[in-house]
Amino acid sequence: MKIGILGYGNLGRGVEYAIKENSDMELAAVFTRRDPSSVKINSNVPVVKISEIENWKNKIDVLILCGGSATDLPIQTPKFAGMFNVIDSFDTHAKIPEHFSKVDEAAKFGNHIAIISVGWDPGLFSLARVYSNAVLPDGKDYTFWGKGVSQGHSDAIRRIEGVKDAKQYTIPVKTALEAVRSGKNPELTTRQKHIRECFVVLEDGANAAEVEQKIKNMPNYFDEYNTTVNFISEEELLKNHSGLAHGGFVIRSGNTGENKHHNHIVEFRLKLDSNPEFTSSVLIAYARAAYRLNKEGQSGCKTVFDIPPAYLSAKSAEELRAHYL
Amino acid sequence: MKIGILGYGNLGRGVEYAIKENSDMELAAVFTRRDPSSVKINSNVPVVKISEIENWKNKIDVLILCGGSATDLPIQTPKFAGMFNVIDSFDTHAKIPEHFSKVDEAAKFGNHIAIISVGWDPGLFSLARVYSNAVLPDGKDYTFWGKGVSQGHSDAIRRIEGVKDAKQYTIPVKTALEAVRSGKNPELTTRQKHIRECFVVLEDGANAAEVEQKIKNMPNYFDEYNTTVNFISEEELLKNHSGLAHGGFVIRSGNTGENKHHNHIVEFRLKLDSNPEFTSSVLIAYARAAYRLNKEGQSGCKTVFDIPPAYLSAKSAEELRAHYL
Numbered sequence: 174m175k176i177g178i179l180g181y182g183n184l185g186r187g188v189e190y191a192i193k194e195n196s197d198m199e200l201a202a203v204f205t206r207r208d209p210s211s212v213k214i215n216s217n218v219p220v221v222k223i224s225e226i227e228n229w230k231n232k233i234d235v236l237i238l239c240g241g242s243a244t245d246l247p248i249q250t251p252k253f254a255g256m257f258n259v260i261d262s263f264d265t266h267a268k269i270p271e272h273f274s275k276v277d278e279a280a281k282f283g284n285h286i287a288i289i290s291v292g293w294d295p296g297l298f299s300l301a302r303v304y305s306n307a308v309l310p311d312g313k314d315y316t317f318w319g320k321g322v323s324q325g326h327s328d329a330i331r332r333i334e335g336v337k338d339a340k341q342y343t344i345p346v347k348t349a350l351e352a353v354r355s356g357k358n359p360e361l362t363t364r365q366k367h368i369r370e371c372f373v374v375l376e377d378g379a380n381a382a383e384v385e386q387k388i389k390n391m392p393n394y395f396d397e398y399n400t401t402v403n404f405i406s407e408e409e410l411l412k413n414h415s416g417l418a419h420g421g422f423v424i425r426s427g428n429t430g431e432n433k434h435h436n437h438i439v440e441f442r443l444k445l446d447s448n449p450e451f452t453s454s455v456l457i458a459y460a461r462a463a464y465r466l467n468k469e470g471q472s473g474c475k476t477v478f479d480i481p482p483a484y485l486s487a488k489s490a491e492e493l494r495a496h497y498l
Numbered sequence: 499m500k501i502g503i504l505g506y507g508n509l510g511r512g513v514e515y516a517i518k519e520n521s522d523m524e525l526a527a528v529f530t531r532r533d534p535s536s537v538k539i540n541s542n543v544p545v546v547k548i549s550e551i552e553n554w555k556n557k558i559d560v561l562i563l564c565g566g567s568a569t570d571l572p573i574q575t576p577k578f579a580g581m582f583n584v585i586d587s588f589d590t591h592a593k594i595p596e597h598f599s600k601v602d603e604a605a606k607f608g609n610h611i612a613i614i615s616v617g618w619d620p621g622l623f624s625l626a627r628v629y630s631n632a633v634l635p636d637g638k639d640y641t642f643w644g645k646g647v648s649q650g651h652s653d654a655i656r657r658i659e660g661v662k663d664a665k666q667y668t669i670p671v672k673t674a675l676e677a678v679r680s681g682k683n684p685e686l687t688t689r690q691k692h693i694r695e696c697f698v699v700l701e702d703g704a705n706a707a708e709v710e711q712k713i714k715n716m717p718n719y720f721d722e723y724n725t726t727v728n729f730i731s732e733e734e735l736l737k738n739h740s741g742l743a744h745g746g747f748v749i750r751s752g753n754t755g756e757n758k759h760h761n762h763i764v765e766f767r768l769k770l771d772s773n774p775e776f777t778s779s780v781l782i783a784y785a786r787a788a789y790r791l792n793k794e795g796q797s798g799c800k801t802v803f804d805i806p807p808a809y810l811s812a813k814s815a816e817e818l819r820a821h822y823l
Contacts, residue, residue, distance in 0.1 A: 444762070
């Protein structure tokens with residue numbers, strides 16, 4: 174299976190590592206919008222200007238799109254689904270139906286498979302929700318994120334006047350997690366579920382108290398949370414807060430039986446040292462599925478909900494039944 | 499969707515409850531080897547002698563086989579897969595390949611779908627293993643069971659002379675769980691992973707010390723574990739140890755990236771008040787999938803690895819994409 178990578182940031186680099194873990198795959202090329210000579214990669218394959226990607230139509234089995242959901246993927250995925258089997262990690266939840274329909278049309282036209290919104294949320298977390306809802310129709314869903322850096326919230330802090338740099342951690346509240354696991358199906362407010370912890374580097378002469386108030390009162394982002402703000406030096410931010418760890422919990426608490434007196438907790442948890450490397454690893458598993466589905470003659474846009482689990486595995490159906498069932 | 503239940507024990511009763519949670523399903527009949535007039539069910543449908551099941555061929559969409567793996571299912575599943583779409587919870591891991599091949603032949607001959615080994619282990623636990631292995635090829639798997647009653651171990655105690663009744667709980671060792679979650683990929687012995695806690699009712703005049711030694715030294719069942727034995731009265735056993743709670747943890751700890759220095763923990767956990775009712779709920783979700791696959795013209799034997807998650811859900815593909823992805 175020959176894999177192409179489009180976009181060489183944290184995610185693209187993660188895909189490059191993930192390919193090395195899978196002996197049935199090899200990297201064919203990395204495509205970039207930048208000057209290819211400026212992109213240093215870890216593999217001995219060509220770095221190609223994106224404008225030349227059409228020349229690779231018969232040399233790549235699956236193209237992994239490693240751009241962002243805001244501006245890259247809404248254009249790139251429909252465009253390249255006509256040319257290649259593609260995988261993306263589109264994560265703007267509200268726009269998934271629109272994205273799906275555009276990609277589906279392009280993929281069907283080009284006779285290719287596109288799998289969108291692959292990763293852990295959307296992705297493995299979505300799977301946990303669908304499996305547990307199908308099994309326990311009478312129940313309640315809970316998702317907790319973290320501990321991990323929220324990019325959107327960190328960006329929001331950086332836009333405040335007087336802020337030089339910032340990182341924001343989302344942290345699940347332990348007592349809330351325990352209440353959910355107890356089977357009591359609590360109603361939890363936004364404030365009760367997550368804490369927001371901020372590490373902020375100020376510009377020279379900025380007013381710390383003022384910045385702190387602006388953060389804590391920011392609508393939608395922080396005002397509904399218990400937020401702590403720590404002012405630190407640029408060196409400390411770089412040294413202690415450059416990690417890309419993340420994770421979270423998807424829990425369904427449901428009831429069955431006579432009078433619904435039996436409670437069941439289904440919990441799926443991720444604890445990730447590197448958010449982009451784990452996401453890349455999921456992308457690569459779904460690249461295998463896209464390749465196989467297309468070989469079978471299928472085309473169109475799919476999500477993780479449409480893919481039989483066996484299609485993700487390098488192992489044969491016999492091997493899976495004998496050793497994993 | 500019209501469902502038939504074959505065998506009305508804890509599992510059959512659980513399926514009956516689960517059907518009431520799913521508005522796209524209804525119970526058509528319960529089939530039994532017993533005298534039908536002696537079987538009291540909770541629904542207003544016929545209880546039918548198993549010898550008359552052929553008369554129901556066109557009145558049932560999916561037959562749920564609720565018998566045991568030791569002697570019932572190896573015979574029943576191949577037999578009825580020729581007549582109906584069927585679901586079973588066959589859990590003799592070592593014999594799954596043989597069972598699969600017999601059922602596959604029968605189901606293909608009858609143009610039906612059979613899904614075998616459905617439940618939580620095998621079942622949802624197997625799915626957790628396959629997904630996490632596909633995503634993290636370089637890693638280590640851990641399964642912990644409990645806290646819950648092990649039927650096989652309880653039976654083994656009951657066979658000892660002087661024992662009137664007994665229940666055995668399998669309990670995961672907390673420190674082992676924490677060591678796994680820490681990402682250290684520990685090598686754990688059998689003794690380090692689970693504790694076995696026994697509650698035993700003695701026959702009049704039996705020697706407690708002797709029974710305790712026989713339990714603790716029983717090869718395979720107890721000798722490799724830290725086992726505690728509690729002698730209690732018959733009343734206490736009935737009052738405090740009649741529950742059917744169970745659960746467990748499937749954890750994969752894997753590494754990615756340059757020098758594999760990033761660790762990721764994927765954990766799937768179940769905490770179940772009623773093992774048979776939860777298993778039944780899984781069976782019913784897969785009954786929906788069997789019905790849909792057969793409507794599409796597919797036939798043969800499948801496992802949870804072959805079924806796209808969306809097929810389990812009563813919700814449409816559009817609804818799943820819009821609200822669960």
